Every structure is written in structure tokens, then in C-alpha cells.
Amino acid sequence: MSVLSVEKLAVSYGAIPAVEDISLVVPEGGLVTVIGPNGAGKSTLLNAIMGVLPSRGAIRFLGRDLGGMPVEARVHQGIALVPEKRELFATMSVADNLLLGGFRFGRRHAGDELDRVYGLFPRLRERHRQQAGTLSGGERQMLAMGRAMMGKPRLLMLDEPSLGLAPLIVRDIFRIIADLRATGVAILLVEQNARAALQVADRGYVLETGRVTLEGDAKTLAADPRIVEMYLGAASGSGLPSR
Numbered sequence: 581m582s583v584l585s586v587e588k589l590a591v592s593y594g595a596i597p598a599v600e601d602i603s604l605v606v607p608e609g610g611l612v613t614v615i616g617p618n619g620a621g622k623s624t625l626l627n628a629i630m631g632v633l634p635s636r637g638a639i640r641f642l643g644r645d646l647g648g649m650p651v652e653a654r655v656h657q658g659i660a661l662v663p664e665k666r667e668l669f670a671t672m673s674v675a676d677n678l679l680l681g682g683f684r685f686g687r688r689h690a691g692d693e694l695d696r697v698y699g700l701f702p703r704l705r706e707r708h709r710q711q712a713g714t715l716s717g718g719e720r721q722m723l724a725m726g727r728a729m730m731g732k733p734r735l736l737m738l739d740e741p742s743l744g745l746a747p748l749i750v751r752d753i754f755r756i757i758a759d760l761r762a763t764g765v766a767i768l769l770v771e772q773n774a775r776a777a778l779q780v781a782d783r784g785y786v787l788e789t790g791r792v793t794l795e796g797d798a799k800t801l802a803a804d805p806r807i808v809e810m811y812l813g814a815a816s817g818s819g820l821p822s823r
């Protein structure tokens with residue numbers, strides 16, 4: 581069974597369409613990436629799945645139609661989003677930021693969850709008392725992902741986790757994404773770093789001006805001349821994120 585299935589999704593800002601006729605599937609335990617340039621509609625897509633934005637079409641999670649379900653209920657069902665702006669509580673400690681992510685378990689199990697997440701992110705354990713606002717960019721991204729994992733999601737959606745990070749750190753983050761996937765959580769990864777995303781994913785979708793223009797097996801996409809030219813060619817041959 582698929583964890584997430586989106587059919588003919590459409591989102592508009594007022595009269596202006598941002599996403600049109602998008603269909604995609606994330607299988608159980610799968611890692612699916614959506615790549616595309618600035619303004620393609622990637623964040624809009626994730627926000628619609630999370631229920632932050634109203635949409636048309638169908639969104640099914642573990643077979644259940646999410647139509648009209650509020651954000652909190654979607655979180656309860658097991659959907660987590662790490663937004664583009666990581667939205668951490670800057671003046672709170674690493675540990676307290678994580679505990680806020682585990683609120684749906686209540687206080688009793690939060691300690692176990694914290695331990696599990698520190699196991700995935702040893703760096704966060706080392707820095708558990710540090711104020712979130714003083715973490716490095718890579719550590720902040722780890723904290724945002726760790727906080728999402730505190731809720732034991734079935735689907736983890738990551739909005740450009742490599743954004744603004746140095747190449748070495750980007751490598752760490754993608755290694756962690758592979759580790760997270762190994763825990764069994766299904767992942768929907770939005771990225772502009774097509775090279776790294778297609779390396780780690782099973783399947784990919786290319787989003788351009790709100791529509792899916794290409795989709796397929798990640799390895800096949802990485803070898804597709806159109807992808808190579810647009811996203812992996814000489815201009816972006818360094819493999820570094822484009823901004």
C-alpha cells in the first residue's frame with residue numbers, strides 16, 4: 581500500500597494557479613524526491629499535503645482521504661513537515677525544541693522518544709542544552725528533522741533540507757536522510773540539489789511551473805539527457821546546491 585497518494589492536486593493563490601494537476605505516490609518506506617527550480621511550486625505542494633493550504637484534487641494517506649482535515653489531525657495521522665524556514669524556537673534549548681515535537685506522546689513517553697532521536701542525531705545529544713538560535717546551519721537542519729521525527733511520523737516531508745548549507749554539510753544531511761529512511765519512515769524530499777536528491781531517492785518527479793514534466797526511477801532520471809542538461813550539466817557540474 582502507498583503511504584501517500586496525491587491525485588490531480590491543484591492549488592491557487594487567489595486567481596493565480598501555483599500547482600496544477602499533480603499526481604504522485606510515495607510507497608511504504610520509500611524515498612521520493614520532487615526536484616525543480618525556484619517558484620516551481622514545490623513548497624506549495626508540501627504545504628497543501630500538510631493542510632496548511634487549501635487544495636483541489638485528492639490526497640490520500642494510508643488509504644484515507646484527507647480532504648478538509650485540519651493540520652493538527654494530519655500530524656496525528658503521522659504526517660510531518662520540515663518547512664523551508666526551519667521554524668525553530670531560537671531562545672529555547674535543543675532538548676526543549678525536540679520535546680515540543682513529541683507533544684503527541686505526552687510527558688510519559690517523551691523521554692524514550694528523545695533517546696531514539698538522539699540516537700539518530702548524536703550531534704544534538706552533545707548540544708542538548710545549547711540555544712537553538714546559536715546552532716550552525718547544518719545543526720539547525722538536524723534539529724528541525726529531529727523535531728519532526730519526535731512525532732514518530734509515517735511520512736516525513738522535507739522542504740529543501742540542503743538549502744544554504746556548505747557542500748560538506750550537505751553530504752552529512754543527505755547521509756542522515758538515508759539513515760532516517762532506513763528506520764522505515766517514508767520520505768517525500770523536495771530539493772533543488774537534483775544530483776544529491778536523485779542519488780538518495782528511489783523515484784523522482786520534476787516540477788516546472790506547477791506541473792510535473794518528467795517522472796521515473798531516480799537512476800533513470802539522473803541519466804535522462806533533459807535532466808542532465810537542465811540540472812546536472814556543466815553549469816551545475818560541481819554538484820553543489822545552486823544557491
Ligand SMILES: Nc1ncnc2c1ncn2[C@@H]1O[C@H](COP(=O)(O)OP(=O)(O)OP(=O)(O)O)[C@@H](O)[C@H]1O
Nearest residue numbers: 593598616617618619620621622623624625664772
Ligand atoms: N503566499 C503566496 N501568495 C501568492 N503567491 C505565492 C505565495 N506563495 C507562493 N506563491 C507563488 O507560487 C509559486 C510557487 O511557489 P513555491 O514557493 O511553491 O515554489 P518553490 O518551488 O518552493 O520555490 P523555491 O525553490 O524558491 O522555494 C511562485 O510563483 C510563488 O511566487
Ligand SMILES: [Mg+2]
Nearest residue numbers: 622623624664
Ligand atoms: Mg520552496
